[in-house]
Amino acid sequence: MIDNMLYVTYVVLAIILTLVILFVLKGLFEGDIKKTLLSVGAFLAILFIAYAMSSGTDLDLTPFRDKGMDVTEATSKYVGAGLYAFYALAIIAVASMVYANIKKLIN
Structure with a gap:
């Protein structure tokens, strides 16, 4: 059970990091x-x-x-x-x- 939760956590972390990097780059080129x-x-x-x-x-x-x-x-x-x-x-x-x-x- 804990292994499955860790995999979900890793996937959510990867999604969040990808979105943060995308929005930072978008803001960087607009500013x-x-x-x-x-x-x-x-x-x-x-x-x-x-x-x-x-x-x-x-x-x-x-x-x-x-x-x-x-x-x-x-x-x-x-x-x-x-x-x-x-x-x-x-x-x-x-x-x-x-x-x-x-x-x-x-x-």
């Missing part, structure tokens, strides 16, 4: 593609900078390897890059909200 590509490029630049900043060697991995976990320096670097990217995007989001509220108060 200003230059701004969209600029935003995507800025996001990719933040991810690249975060990956370059993370070292992957700032954690002693021997306790994880002793427990049978497959944690490598590359995995640690990906996690560090994700954390750096999250921090940067959170700071940008908070700063933009503060800026919008200050601008609203001034006007």
